[in-house]
Amino acid sequence: MATTPCLIALDQGTTSSRAIAFAPTGEILAQAQRELPQHYPRSGWVEHDAERIWADSLAVLQETVRAVRATGAVPAALGLTNQRETVVVWERASGRPIHRAIVWQDRRTAETTRALRTAGHEDLVAARTGLLLDPYFSASKIAWVLDQVPGARARARAGELAAGTIDSFLIWQLTGGLHATDITNASRTSLFDIHRRSWDEELCALFDVPVSLLPEVRPNAGDFGHTRPDQTGLDLAITGSAGDQQAAAIGQACLAPGTVKSTYGTGCFLLQNTGAAPQASAHKLLTTIAFQVGDRVDYALEGSIFAAGATIQWLRDGLRLIASAGESAALAAQLPDNQGVYLVPAFTGLGAPHWDAEARGLLVGLTRDTGPAHLARAALEAVAYQTRDLVDALAADCGARAQTIRIDGGMAGNDWFAQFLADVLGTTVDRPAVTETTALGAALLAGVGGGLFDSLDDAARAWVSERRFTPAMAAGERDRLLAGWDAALARALTPPA
Numbered sequence: 274m275a276t277t278p279c280l281i282a283l284d285q286g287t288t289s290s291r292a293i294a295f296a297p298t299g300e301i302l303a304q305a306q307r308e309l310p311q312h313y314p315r316s317g318w319v320e321h322d323a324e325r326i327w328a329d330s331l332a333v334l335q336e337t338v339r340a341v342r343a344t345g346a347v348p349a350a351l352g353l354t355n356q357r358e359t360v361v362v363w364e365r366a367s368g369r370p371i372h373r374a375i376v377w378q379d380r381r382t383a384e385t386t387r388a389l390r391t392a393g394h395e396d397l398v399a400a401r402t403g404l405l406l407d408p409y410f411s412a413s414k415i416a417w418v419l420d421q422v423p424g425a426r427a428r429a430r431a432g433e434l435a436a437g438t439i440d441s442f443l444i445w446q447l448t449g450g451l452h453a454t455d456i457t458n459a460s461r462t463s464l465f466d467i468h469r470r471s472w473d474e475e476l477c478a479l480f481d482v483p484v485s486l487l488p489e490v491r492p493n494a495g496d497f498g499h500t501r502p503d504q505t506g507l508d509l510a511i512t513g514s515a516g517d518q519q520a521a522a523i524g525q526a527c528l529a530p531g532t533v534k535s536t537y538g539t540g541c542f543l544l545q546n547t548g549a550a551p552q553a554s555a556h557k558l559l560t561t562i563a564f565q566v567g568d569r570v571d572y573a574l575e576g577s578i579f580a581a582g583a584t585i586q587w588l589r590d591g592l593r594l595i596a597s598a599g600e601s602a603a604l605a606a607q608l609p610d611n612q613g614v615y616l617v618p619a620f621t622g623l624g625a626p627h628w629d630a631e632a633r634g635l636l637v638g639l640t641r642d643t644g645p646a647h648l649a650r651a652a653l654e655a656v657a658y659q660t661r662d663l664v665d666a667l668a669a670d671c672g673a674r675a676q677t678i679r680i681d682g683g684m685a686g687n688d689w690f691a692q693f694l695a696d697v698l699g700t701t702v703d704r705p706a707v708t709e710t711t712a713l714g715a716a717l718l719a720g721v722g723g724g725l726f727d728s729l730d731d732a733a734r735a736w737v738s739e740r741r742f743t744p745a746m747a748a749g750e751r752d753r754l755l756a757g758w759d760a761a762l763a764r765a766l767t768p769p770a
């Protein structure tokens with residue numbers, strides 16, 4: 274019987290763990306998913322149970338492999354992708370975490386990063402890592418675990434502990450003890466020099482994280498070990514791994530300088546490929562590694578919006594204005610325009626290009642006529658305006674405006690939003706046929722690492738647009754809307770001290 278090779282992706286995200294089996298053409302053959310409980314032990318703290326992450330990841334992998342085998346396809350390789358920056362510290366002997374994973378959204382180390390900023394270290398961190406001093410990144414979270422778990426520092430000195438982002442924890446568990454990570458995840462820790470492409474001893478000393486705890490850093494396509502059949506019931510070579518936003522950029526075939534993808538999940542992460550040279554930002558965007566395959570290293574500029582789909586979730590679960598996120602489109606379309614109502618969804622501060630942790634949400638322009646449709650429209654519009662602010666920052670940094678952006682994630686399925694986005698950006702917006710771009714990117718990397726494709730360009734050739742949204746709004750109308758947004762935003766930002 275003829276067998277079809279397929280690629281398995283494990284996508285360990287903030288809210289769920291899922292595995293997807295892809296045909297080499299990108300077609301989805303099987304999938305399984307488990308929701309991940311969130312733990313909020315204190316205000317501003319966000320934790321995940323790392324053992325639960327491992328159990329769920331293994332379960333969805335096993336389920337997907339079983340299902341795809343039943344179709345006659347043969348899993349050829351496994352690719353990993355993960356929520357980035359989230360850290361785990363675990364025992365080398367048992368593989369058991371010594372504390373819950375501390376999630377990228379967690380702000381408990383804000384004081385540590387503020388103190389480092391006050392002491393004048395921001396320029397060094399930015400120059401070496403391309404990042405800002407912010408609790409978002411991994412370094413201060415690892416130090417927190419070492420300082421707060423009794424005996425952890427001594428155990429670290431004795432060589433008993435390992436640390437890393439979720440990919441490295443899963444690689445350890447899947448392979449039975451390989452301590453490796455990929456270069457995109459390493460570039461989100463604040464401990465990695467993105468120019469020399471190695472851990473930086475000076476930064477490790479600054480953040481008080483022993484370099485001996487950190488995994489070996491590998492390119493995105495290639496050897497990440499083999500699953501241990503006795504412990505996992507799986508017999509798969511792991512040949513690709515990348516952080517989820519970088520994987521989505523690969524799944525969106527953003528391989529040429531100037532190409533941009535924007536992923537609208539809980540938050541929004543927009544990445545523009547800037548080619549072989551890292552480009553510093555004068556507008557508080559992050560400089561990060563897009564991917565390394567063989568000797569080819571591409572860099573990206575990245576901007577993030579903290580509340581994208583989360584704003585729609587708030588309409589649904591907080592205000593109970595809608596029963597499902599999809600209803601927001603029909604509600605917004607009831608109005609001829611926003612009638613002066615703007616929402617600034619700074620629920621947990623504002624991300625790029627402001628990085629204003631203290632900013633809080635704001636609703637302006639209310640009248641006695643304001644109703645659910647205005648709120649739904651203001652919420653969807655706000656995500657588009659924030660994307661416009663990121664695209665403006667990118668254009669100012671790069672000296673040229675992106676011609677097209679490729680969108681994905683839950684909100685990208687909202688046609689009203691996608692059209693409004695094209696209108697406000699004044700550029701075309703492409704939505705791909707395969708919207709599971711994050712998992713697809715990991716699968717394509719595994720395909721390159723496993724020799725199914727000759728190159729990343731070869732792997733990404735299958736990308737096709739499902740629908741193109743073309744700007745249709747008059748320039749005067751766009752300028753009027755943007756002026757209203759800018760005025761609302763100015764009121765939400767923390768005034769300079």
Ligand SMILES: Nc1ncnc2c1ncn2[C@@H]1O[C@H](COP(=O)(O)OP(=O)(O)O)[C@@H](O)[C@H]1O
Binds near residue numbers: 289584602687
């Ligand atoms: N049709 C829609 N319109 C607007 N928002 C949507 C729509 N469908 C899903 N969302 C939003 O997208 C998010 C889920 O997208 P997903 O890519 O699964 O996110 P994540 O990976 O961050 O969990 C939710 O916050 C939800 O509110």
Ligand SMILES: O=P(O)(O)OC[C@H](O)CO
Binds near residue numbers: 540
């Ligand atoms: O898991 P997601 O899709 O919410 O992505 C999280 C990002 O990687 C955080 O940097």
